[in-house]
Each structure stands twice: as structure tokens, then as C-alpha cells.
């Protein structure tokens with residue numbers, strides 16, 4: 609029974625996503641559970657080296673989580689053959705250059721979305737990885753959320769009949785930073801630093817829609833910067849140059865109509881930060897991050913419009929919970945485990961840099977639609 613040690617360069621690991629989701633909830637959690645146990649009794653043990661600019665910060669993080677390797681020298685980490693994976697969760701604008709360097713060094717690539725800030729750069733990464741023959745993957749965490757797994761189960765079972773439409777509401781109030789600190793990094797609100805809700809969230813919407821309902825064929829999008837000034841991590845005022853809300857409509861194959869509101873400037877009055885409402889001829893469902901409720905056509909009440917009387921229906925209570933029927937682990941961790949198995953066992957891993965580029969493509973076309981105030985079709989991408 610062998611242990612497969614897998615050296616991973618983790619760059620951007622001191623950031624919000626890097627620390628919480630990728631290091632603590634994924635790699636450290638996998639190490640704590642004794643690695644990934646394989647069918648033949650072998651285990652895969654990820655062995656990260658934490659890479660960044662500030663040695664003391666990296667040492668702190670490493671010590672807290674039982675990691676021994678840290679480095680401020682990315683070139684040296686890339687030159688070390690022990691490290692076989694390069695992982696990147698830096699700010700989006702920094703990702704493409706670092707990945708190109710890692711591909712040139714022959715490393716397998718795993719990274720956060722979006723893979724780059726524009727389609728050309730995202731496609732270049734996919735092409736370079738293909739040419740170099742390195743394995744590659746992009747985070748598509750929403751697919752592994754319990755609520756979306758339950759929703760996918762409904763789709764796969766044929767519960768909806770013909771799916772007609774989907775309404776997605778995503779967002780919450782992100783504080784401006786003056787009288788209460790903002791809960792997201794300030795670069796998200798500066799276009800010149802890779803910010804903007806379209807670049808950020810359309811990368812998610814692409815794989816969510818493609819995987820659950822059908823390929824996105826066309827987009828109409830209106831972006832807005834509702835809050836024009838914010839205060840950064842140092843309390844300094846800055847101009848918010850990036851879109852903080854996007855009001856989009858997508859057409860999917862099969863004629864499914866999707867309305868998607870994405871906003872950092874809305875206050876939540878719904879079950880979750882993301883809700884996906886699906887209407888089909890035979891039934892409807894609403895999924896959040898963890899829960900999913902459904903209403904079949906035979907359970908559908910027949911309300912009539914009459915504001916002159918008290919509403920006799922408790923609409924919210926007329927839905928049934930979709931049961932979990934399984935244990936749900938952290939979505940980032942599940943995808944890490946699949947990627948590590950892909951590296952060691954060559955098992956399939958469909959969420960590659962080309963799939964990641966599709967997310968950037970949808971963001972680019974959303975921005976184009978907004979700029980030109982028109983519908984834009986989504987061309988097929990191939991390498």
C-alpha cells in the first residue's frame with residue numbers, strides 16, 4: 609500500500625479564497641483525513657509549498673496548518689521536479705502570466721476562475737497546456753454545492769418535463785468600506801485591477817447553465833456601477849470603476865430562457881445568497897446553496913388574482929424539500945480530490961482550461977452586449 613506524495617505549488621494562498629477554501633477546507637482537510645484513499649489501498653497525499661511575497665505571513669499560515677514548505681521564490685519552486693502541480697488563486701490579472709510560466713516548466717495546472725480577464729488570454733492558456741501535454745483544471749465549485757447537486761438530480765430524473773425558464777438571483781450588500789469594512793477585496797470594484805461582477809460571476813454562470821440545463825447560445829446584458837465610490841482595505845477612498853451589478857438574459861439550447869441578476873448592491877430577502885428557480889411543464893424547483901425545494905404539477909395550487917381578500921395561500925409552504933440522500937463534503941475539496949486522482953490515476957476530469965475559457969467568453973460577450981446595447985450570440989469554442 610503506497611503513498612503517492614504530490615508536490616503542489618500554491619500561489620495566492622494568503623488570499624481569501626486561497627486560505628479558506630483551497631488551503632484550509634481542501635488541502636489541509638485532505639491531509640488531516642489521511643490523504644485520499646484509493647481502491648487498491650494506496651493513498652494520495654498532497655504536499656503543498658505555500659508561495660507568496662511575504663515570508664512571515666506564509667510561515668504563520670504554514671505553522672497554523674501543519675505545513676512545512678513555504679517560499680517567496682516561484683522560479684525555484686517551478687524548477688523543483690518534486691512539485692508536479694501549479695495552483696493559482698492570485699488576483700485574476702496575475703493568473704495568466706504565472707500559468708504560462710508553470711506550463712513552460714512542465715507542471716500540471718489547477719486554478720481559480722476566471723482563468724484570465726479576456727477570452728484570448730484564456731484560450732492561449734488552454735492551447736499552451738494542450739500543446740505541452742500537461743493536465744489542467746479550473747475551479748467550478750458551484751457544481752458541487754448540495755443545492756445544485758439536488759437540482760441536477762431533478763433535471764436528470766426528468767422531473768421538470770420540458771424546462772421552460774430559469775431565474776437566478778445572486779447577490780448581497782457588499783459594504784462600501786467607510787462606516788463598515790467591505791467584506792470583499794477592493795480590487796473587485798476596480799476594472800483596471802480585474803474587478804467587475806460580470807467578469808467574476810459570468811464565469812460561474814457559464815458552467816452552471818451548460819452543465820445543468822444546456823449550452824448557452826446567446827446573451828443580453830446590462831451592467832451598472834451602482835455605487836461609484838468605495839473605501840479600500842486601508843480606509844482610503846477610491847473610485848469604483850467596475851460594474852457591481854449585472855442584469856442579464858441568456859438563451860440556452862432547447863429554447864430555455866434564463867434571467868440572471870448578479871449584484872453586490874442588493875439586500876437579501878430570499879432563502880439564500882444564490883437562488884435558482886426552474887419552471888418546467890411538469891414541475892418547478894428552487895435551489896439555494898444547500899437546499900432545494902420542488903413542486904410537482906399535481907401539487908400545484910390554483911390561485912386567483914383577488915387583492916380584495918386576504919391571501920388564502922401560504923405559497924412558501926406548498927413546496928417539498930428534496931432530500932440529501934448522501935453526505936455532502938466541501939465543494940472545493942471534492943474538486944481537488946478529483947483533480948488529484950486525475951493526476952495520479954488518470955481518471956477523467958472534464959473541467960479543464962477550455963471549459964474555463966468558456967466562462968471568460970461569456971463574460972466578454974456580456975460586456976460586449978452591454979457596450980453595444982444588443983443581444984450577442986455565443987460562438988462554439990475549440991482548440
Ligand SMILES: NC(=O)c1ccc[n+]([C@@H]2O[C@H](COP(=O)([O-])OP(=O)(O)OC[C@H]3O[C@@H](n4cnc5c(N)ncnc54)[C@H](O)[C@@H]3O)[C@@H](O)[C@H]2O)c1
Pocket residue numbers: 619620621622623624625626660661697698699700702720721722747749793808
Ligand atoms: N470560486 C469562487 O467562488 C471564487 C470566489 C471569489 C473569488 N474567486 C477568484 O479567486 C481569485 C482570488 O480572489 P480572492 O477573493 O481570494 O482575492 P484576494 O485579494 O483575497 O487574494 C489574492 C491573492 O493574490 C495575491 N497577490 C495579489 N497581488 C499580488 C502581487 N502583486 N504579487 C503576488 N501576489 C499577489 C495576494 O497576496 C493574495 O494571496 C480571483 O481570481 C477571484 O476571481 C473565486
